Amino acid sequence: xxxxxxxxxxVVETLAEEFELDPEAMQPEATLFDDLxxxxxxxxxxxxxxxxxxxxxxxDKESLQAVRTMNDLFELLIRLKGVQGGQQT
Amino acid sequence: xxxxxxxxxxxxxxSPYGQGVAAxxxxxxxxxxxxxxxxxxxxxxxxxxxxxxxxxxxxxxELLSRNxxxxxxxxxxxxxxxxxxxxxxAALNEDYLASGEVGVAxxxxxxxxxxYEDFYRRYLPDEAIDGIKSGEFFKIMGHSCAxxxxxxxxxxxxxxxxxxxxASSCQAIGLGYLLIKSGRQQAMLCGGADEVHPxxxxxxxxxxxxxxxxxxxxxxxxxxxxxxxxxxxxxGSGILVLENYQAACARxxxxxxxxxxxGNVSDSEHIANPHEDAMAGAMRKAMAEAGVEGSQVDYVxxxxxxxxxxxxxEARAIGMVLGPGAAVSSCKGHIGHTLGAxxxxxxxxxxxxxxxxxxxxxxxxxxxxxxxAVVDLIKKVEKRNLNMVLKNNFALGGVNSALVxxxxxx
Numbered sequence: 285x286x287x288x289x290x291x292x293x294x295v296v297e298t299l300a301e302e303f304e305l306d307p308e309a310m311q312p313e314a315t316l317f318d319d320l321x322x323x324x325x326x327x328x329x330x331x332x333x334x335x336x337x338x339x340x341x342x343x344d345k346e347s348l349q350a351v352r353t354m355n356d357l358f359e360l361l362i363r364l365k366g367v368q369g370g371q372q373t
Numbered sequence: 374x375x376x377x378x379x380x381x382x383x384x385x386x387x388s389p390y391g392q393g394v395a396a397x398x399x400x401x402x403x404x405x406x407x408x409x410x411x412x413x414x415x416x417x418x419x420x421x422x423x424x425x426x427x428x429x430x431x432x433x434x435e436l437l438s439r440n441x442x443x444x445x446x447x448x449x450x451x452x453x454x455x456x457x458x459x460x461x462x463a464a465l466n467e468d469y470l471a472s473g474e475v476g477v478a479x480x481x482x483x484x485x486x487x488x489y490e491d492f493y494r495r496y497l498p499d500e501a502i503d504g505i506k507s508g509e510f511f512k513i514m515g516h517s518c519a520x521x522x523x524x525x526x527x528x529x530x531x532x533x534x535x536x537x538x539x540a541s542s543c544q545a546i547g548l549g550y551l552l553i554k555s556g557r558q559q560a561m562l563c564g565g566a567d568e569v570h571p572x573x574x575x576x577x578x579x580x581x582x583x584x585x586x587x588x589x590x591x592x593x594x595x596x597x598x599x600x601x602x603x604x605x606x607x608x609g610s611g612i613l614v615l616e617n618y619q620a621a622c623a624r625x626x627x628x629x630x631x632x633x634x635x636g637n638v639s640d641s642e643h644i645a646n647p648h649e650d651a652m653a654g655a656m657r658k659a660m661a662e663a664g665v666e667g668s669q670v671d672y673v674x675x676x677x678x679x680x681x682x683x684x685x686x687e688a689r690a691i692g693m694v695l696g697p698g699a700a701v702s703s704c705k706g707h708i709g710h711t712l713g714a715x716x717x718x719x720x721x722x723x724x725x726x727x728x729x730x731x732x733x734x735x736x737x738x739x740x741x742x743x744x745x746a747v748v749d750l751i752k753k754v755e756k757r758n759l760n761m762v763l764k765n766n767f768a769l770g771g772v773n774s775a776l777v778x779x780x781x782x783x
Binding site: 303304321323325326328329332335336 | 434439440443444503504505506507508
């Protein structure tokens with residue numbers, strides 16, 4: 285199973301690729317909407333991209349809606365990894 | 374209600390020659406063919422026409438931001454880039470675009486066929502939609518080009534998407550003309566777009582109307598030629614800025630031409646076959662609205678796509694309306710049939726003809742079909758007094774449309 289740091293790196297890599305973002309801007313405190321410029325359509329595609337990368341299902345809408353920052357996203361995925369045992373695909 | 378004059382103050386093009394009006398005009402005047410072999414289509418069972426005039430690859434990541442591109446198939450990308458060029462030439466500023474006085478009428482045959490392919494490639498095998506991206510529908514919807522142009526340029530006026538296959542941009546220009554003429558809008562970005570895809574060529578192939586000169590791509594299509602064997606589909610987008618004449622003069626815009634008549638006639642005869650009376654009817658309607666006699670029409674830019682029936686019917690219709698002396702050519706030999714983009718791209722070529730006072734011949738017309746030679750089929754680039762031009766475009770489904778474009782007196 286990948287480490288938490290590996291997961292964070294993979295999240296940054298995935299979203300940088302998907303949304304053509306500068307990885308340097310994707311600091312833990314960066315907010316997805318205001319700082320990184322994503323919107324509601326991007327949020328849908330973010331889930332698709334992360335599910336593909338980690339082989340996990342992000343079906344908990346409430347947890348997803350609570351995500352504001354990159355760190356929120358890291359924490360959610362780390363939690364899910366513990367439950368679902370996500371694997372890189 | 375007084376009716377406004379409608380002039381053209383800007384043009385933009387993405388064509389098989391590449392990006393920009395200059396590339397289109399240079400290519401046409403150099404008689405450069407754009408049709409190429411598509412050997413990779415050989416994998417498709419039953420497809421006999423392996424020819425197309427695609428748009429060369431564009432540096433889209435540098436030209437459009439990701440948040441705009443995510444909802445655009447190729448055709449919407451073409452339309453947006455062409456619209457930007459047209460707006461720049463017309464010098465319409467952002468405030469004016471956002472004022473509500475400027476609208477959009479941009480059509481296409483369907484939404485992006487490559488996006489359809491992506492969607493159904495995922496959907497059909499397991500009837501599943503998970504994994505489909507949020508932007509896909511916006512590429513597929515019928516008004517994808519119009520919607521994306523409005524969004525990318527911040528346009529807040531009327532949004533229209535005339536969808537009539539090969540006549541889409543003729544109808545879009547006609548619609549823009551009517552909206553400005555009636556005073557609903559001060560300016561309109563009008564045109565159309567389409568993209569090369571084997572399923573599109575396949576539509577013509579199924580009805581035996583697509584060229585099969587696979588070994589000699591540059592020699593096809595051959596409008597009005599005795600050896601013509603059908604359509605070659607092309608891609609691109611043409612956009613014209615139409616503007617209220619008074620408003621254009623007030624802001625000191627350069628006027629490229631004037632739309633003075635629009636005919637739009639449904640033939641109700643056959644879903645696929647051309648109908649020369651309806652073609653003639655569209656031309657007559659446009660001329661009547663323009664107050665123009667046949668003797669005043671200096672040149673006809675024909676729809677002529679290189680099909681056996683269509684070219685013949687159009688030549689006869691032009692002959693009926695204007696007589697045997699009518700000077701006629703088609704742009705399809707140069708850029709193929711760009712479908713929804715055709716009327717707008719061809720109108721841009723017409724505007725350049727008016728500017729240069731030169732008529733351009735039909736590329737690949739080597740041996741005129743005697744049955745089509747009921748009009749004067751132009752053979753070479755020649756100086757002519759061009760003041761009044763008819764621009765024809767017709768479509769499957771019984772759509773027959775024509776514009777009268779007049780040179781602006783300098």
